[in-house]
Amino acid sequence: MFSPAGPDVSPYDALLLLSFGGPEKPDDVVPFLENVTRGRGIPRERLEEVGEHYFLFGGRSPINDQNRAFLAAIREDLAGSGIDLPVYWGNRNWTPYLAEALAQMRDDGITRAAVLTTSAYSSYSSCRQYRENLADAVAEVEGAPRLDRLRQYFNHPGFVEPVVDATLAGLAELPDGVRERAELVFVTHSIPTEMAATSGPDGDAYVRQHLSAAAEVTSRVRQETGRHHEQSLVYCSRSGSPRTPWLEPDVNDHLPAVAERGGRAVVLIPVGFVSDHMEVIYDLDTEALATAEKLGLEAVRAATPGVDPRFVAMVRDLLVERAAAERGESVEASAVGDLRAWPGVCAVGCCPNPRGERPALCGMDA
Numbered sequence: 001m002f003s004p005a006g007p008d009v010s011p012y013d014a015l016l017l018l019s020f021g022g023p024e025k026p027d028d029v030v031p032f033l034e035n036v037t038r039g040r041g042i043p044r045e046r047l048e049e050v051g052e053h054y055f056l057f058g059g060r061s062p063i064n065d066q067n068r069a070f071l072a073a074i075r076e077d078l079a080g081s082g083i084d085l086p087v088y089w090g091n092r093n094w095t096p097y098l099a100e101a102l103a104q105m106r107d108d109g110i111t112r113a114a115v116l117t118t119s120a121y122s123s124y125s126s127c128r129q130y131r132e133n134l135a136d137a138v139a140e141v142e143g144a145p146r147l148d149r150l151r152q153y154f155n156h157p158g159f160v161e162p163v164v165d166a167t168l169a170g171l172a173e174l175p176d177g178v179r180e181r182a183e184l185v186f187v188t189h190s191i192p193t194e195m196a197a198t199s200g201p202d203g204d205a206y207v208r209q210h211l212s213a214a215a216e217v218t219s220r221v222r223q224e225t226g227r228h229h230e231q232s233l234v235y236c237s238r239s240g241s242p243r244t245p246w247l248e249p250d251v252n253d254h255l256p257a258v259a260e261r262g263g264r265a266v267v268l269i270p271v272g273f274v275s276d277h278m279e280v281i282y283d284l285d286t287e288a289l290a291t292a293e294k295l296g297l298e299a300v301r302a303a304t305p306g307v308d309p310r311f312v313a314m315v316r317d318l319l320v321e322r323a324a325a326e327r328g329e330s331v332e333a334s335a336v337g338d339l340r341a342w343p344g345v346c347a348v349g350c351c352p353n354p355r356g357e358r359p360a361l362c363g364m365d366a
């Protein structure tokens, strides 16, 4: 049978999906939380509280099933595009662990893989920490393949467009009469303000990237509806010591402000999350929607990109783009909004580890 050759993805012989990981049964919850917070100084009460969020959902995080569905969709998309490339999966904090994936890749004869993380933005937590985990796992697994982390994709059209459609769908769900003045509330994971200030090569990348993605979504929504909706960027999942400042306002403090100024409806847009993680199903669907109800605000939570075909195709686009760049070809990197496509190789010293420097892969200094 004739099968058309797809785009050239050499020098890569595999793709690796790198994610956070999450518990899958009640007995996993405490050991998972210990993995995530080792040496992080998270207060005991916060850990117990977060444990309760997981127990409320049967001790099972949605994140692994989301990744299984994402993997299946990526494999189908690559095969359908004539790209014959094995796809592996490894997590930072729960099984299947990254080191296990690397050992399997080595055993399968993989020598060089592109890595996609399920985190779209720059900061220590969302970027360098993944790069440190890559360095640790490569040090642990003898003969591990060479790894190139694909660029941050907060402004890739394959990420932004599904968020636009999800926002439009959210607006459509609101009752006539309040929809027209609904506010767009973009929500992301809070991080310490110091971590935010030092994110990216020039600082403040975490917030600037989110503001750029949010502005692009709002402007495209306006093009579709002919109406400008007020927008804001707010935060969820604050952790750490109460004495350490984190990005604010929390979504639950922002909603009362919306109600106070006469707002009647909001669309909560989890722009910081690529799929329905615990933060989305607990912090937004459970907590923030309850806050809105108490305030008498109509509220809808917009869908995450998940397995939207455009988001899945983005993975292929980033892979093909980076492969061409690695072959020394000039490439057009897709990006929307007011920031350029983020560099594929991180700058020296960007997104520093607040606890001191550790080895990290995929940077100019690696």
Ligand SMILES: CC1=C(CCC(=O)O)c2cc3nc(cc4[nH]c(cc5[nH]c(cc1n2)c(C)c5CCC(=O)O)c(CCC(=O)O)c4C)C(CCC(=O)O)=C3C
Residues within 6 Å of the ligand: 020, 021, 022, 023, 033, 036, 037, 040, 042, 046, 047, 050, 061, 062, 063, 118, 119, 120, 123, 125, 126, 189, 190, 191, 192, 237, 238, 239, 240, 272, 276, 277, 278, 279
């Ligand atoms: C920026 C960011 C993202 C987005 C980028 C990305 O996706 O990477 C993210 C994602 C996630 N965070 C997750 C879970 C947790 N994060 C914690 C703690 C922390 N997160 C932080 C930041 C981020 N986290 C920070 C600065 C801490 C403090 C401790 C530290 O400095 O590391 C804790 C400990 C308890 C607590 O303190 O809340 C848990 C359990 C899950 C899994 C969810 C699921 O199961 O579906 C996911 C996807």
Ligand SMILES: [Fe+2]
Residues within 6 Å of the ligand: 189
């Ligand atoms: Fe987190």
